[in-house]
Amino acid sequence: MSVSNVTATGINRSERITLVRFIALYSFLVLMILILGSTIYFKLQKDLMLQTKRLELEEYSKELIDGLKLLHIYFDRYRTYPRNPLYRSAIYDADHVQIFSTLKHPEGVRLDRVIYTTDGVIQYIHVLDSYYLGTKYTVVEIDDDRRWFVQTWNSILIYGGTLLVIFLIAGVVLMRLFLAPMRNAIHLLDRFIKDTTHELNTPVSAILSNIEMIDTEKIDPKTAKKIRRIEIGARTISTIYQDLTYLALNHKIASQDEHVDVSSLVQERIDYFRILGESKKITFETDIQPGVRLYIDRGKMARLIDNLLSNAIKYNKRGGEIFVRLRPKELVIKDSGIGMEEDQIKEVFKRYKRLESGAGGFGIGLSIVAMIANEYDLDIDIRSRKGYGSEVRVKWDEQ
Amino acid sequence: MGRTVVTILLMTLTVFASDMNVYERNCVECHKKLPVSLDKFFFNYLLKYSSERRVKQALRNYLKHPRKKASLATEELVARYGLMPKTTLSDKELKEAIDIYWEKYKVFGKIE
Incomplete structure (x- = not known):
């Protein structure tokens, strides 16, 4: 295409x-x-x-x-x-x-x-x-x-x-x-956004790969803490970069669907986001059944999980927790955050919609989730209670 | 004049009360002696007044207040026989006479 x-x-x-x-x-x-x-x-x-x-x-x-x-x-x-x-x-x-x-x-x-x-x-x-x-x-x-x-x-x-x-x-x-x-x-x-996005990739990748190469045991704890903060920042930029690339290019390119091991992918993305969660003292609790598979484009499934996890962190309170459960045909991501009102739930899939201006981000996350879910016939169910947190259920048919 | 009419009226009443109606007694009796025929007059009224309501109204007005201006008869006829005398019938009788007259000559239902 x-x-x-x-x-x-x-x-x-x-x-x-x-x-x-x-x-x-x-x-x-x-x-x-x-x-x-x-x-x-x-x-x-x-x-x-x-x-x-x-x-x-x-x-x-x-x-x-x-x-x-x-x-x-x-x-x-x-x-x-x-x-x-x-x-x-x-x-x-x-x-x-x-x-x-x-x-x-x-x-x-x-x-x-x-x-x-x-x-x-x-x-x-x-x-x-x-x-x-x-x-x-x-x-x-x-x-x-x-x-x-x-x-x-x-x-x-x-x-x-x-x-x-x-x-x-x-x-x-x-x-x-x-x-x-x-x-x-x-x-x-439009061209400016595309070019900028493209130019962003190299430096962010350089920062992330170099941080990974640093042996934290050889440096003093104070510097290690600073490097950790740099890593969090770089990962946040990386996530935003991925979203922008997806919006600008990816979803228009033909998908490369394959049988994805969702269990390991979810675990991998949780590990990636754990470090971002730590900055808000958020703990992850997981209940992932191994061997759950889904026929989907791997990159797109990663975007979907990333955005749900990113939201669960973004809209969580300090010291809150995130619960992730994976079963065949179902992925549940639940947070203990601020929650939403009934009428806000319908609005969240709109592009550039941000429920909390203080939380940062562009408000494109859930709209990406909706686009991917739409493409692969995934059923998304959001339940939320103001002040108690939200629960997002992604359901699909066995293929 | 009025007295003779009353006398004639009374006479006719006594003689023909059984088998003649108010129209025959009061209109036909007089007109059959005159060359001014009732059916020709009916069509003159129809020609001028058109509908049942308007013809009856015009007849009633004329019979109660005969005037030369309102007469549909030709001038020669009026000159020769004079205007018709003012009616002596009560409103009810006059209405009945006119109704009979209309029923007798009306064109409704007669055209083939």
């Missing part, structure tokens, strides 16, 4: 989130404008269609009124309503009571309008001056062939869709343009 676009600051992810949010808001606004435009266009097209149909309907209406006039005059002899196969009609009196109707949809009649569509028909209302047979309103109805409707919708979909795509492309281009200066600045910072 290429590591060229791997960053320490997570700029790619943040940029993607910003982009997605911007596009969401932008699309919403563009859609609103398009919907508004389409609504107006739709209404105009409908009005246009109705205006065209109106001429036809006015003719029918005149014909109907002529028929009504004759019927009014000769009603004593002749009572057949004027019908025409081209249209259907109805007549209403001044109190909106229906006198006669051949309509398909008499329930949709609105005498206060002139021309409108209802239920697949177009109705045209004409108000008479002379009320033949008491008729004040004539309603003439023809079928709406819906051709205009399909055509209008096609136009809206084609033009609206094209506009939406154009707007979105423009939006993305603009967004990238606006973000470019910020991205450059962050990339610079």
Whole structure:
């Protein structure tokens, strides 16, 4: 896997989130404008269609009124309503009571309008001056062939869709343009972190290996104590270095999974951290079953254990203790530290979250733990009581 | 004038009380002697007032207060036969007569 676009600051992810949010808001606004435009266009097209149909309907209406006039005059002899196969009609009196109707949809009649569509028909209302047979309103109805409707919708979909795509492309281009200066600045910072991290490795390794080479029995106890303090400091820097490297590079590189002897790894990491614990007079109590194995990247498992142990030390009180138990499918690390509130537990996996500003560190530890656990389907369960300490359980399925 | 109407009314009451209604006694009796036919008048009212409520209201107003301006008859007819006399019927009887008149000539349900 290429590591060229791997960053320490997570700029790619943040940029993607910003982009997605911007596009969401932008699309919403563009859609609103398009919907508004389409609504107006739709209404105009409908009005246009109705205006065209109106001429036809006015003719029918005149014909109907002529028929009504004759019927009014000769009603004593002749009572057949004027019908025409081209249209259907109805007549209403001044109190909106229906006198006669051949309509398909008499329930949709609105005498206060002139021309409108209802239920697949177009109705045209004409108000008479002379009320033949008491008729004040004539309603003439023809079928709406819906051709205009399909055509209008096609136009809206084609033009609206094209506009939406154009707007979105423009939006993305603009967004990238606006973000470019910020991205450059962050990339610079990113490179700086990577370079610094890299440069840190050699001196820290040199310090640690040289301290190990010192024979403490040959020097006086006062100097030995000082060297021990130097060693603690160097190991702390080394841990931070490992975390930073993991964030900046490791988790993007393909894992090299193998059957790891977790028992010896846990013991090894405890031994490494024992010296850091001593500075706070913290004692370790272990119950490690030998031979527990897990198919995982060794480096990543070490990061996970390191971070849990480091937290157990960091958030412990002076003279406290740390209890580590390893069983097949389960690792428990328990401290006698400050503990957390219920609502804080959910927050701890967020990057840069620090519960105690005095404890030092970057707040990236548990976020690394969460990333690794996520990758290997490990189940992490945190139980904590304020003032009594926390217990972290890592559980996995047998492989 | 009023007295003769009352007399006629009383006479008709006694003679036809059994098989004639208030409309036939008071409207048809008089109009059948005149060339101003009731059905033509009904359609004139329909042409001008359209709905049942408005036709009945106009008829009631005219019968209670006959005025030349409100008459739907042609000027020649009015000149020849004069305006109709003011009704002597009670409100209830007048309403009944008008209701019968409407029922007899209305177009509802008659168009085929």
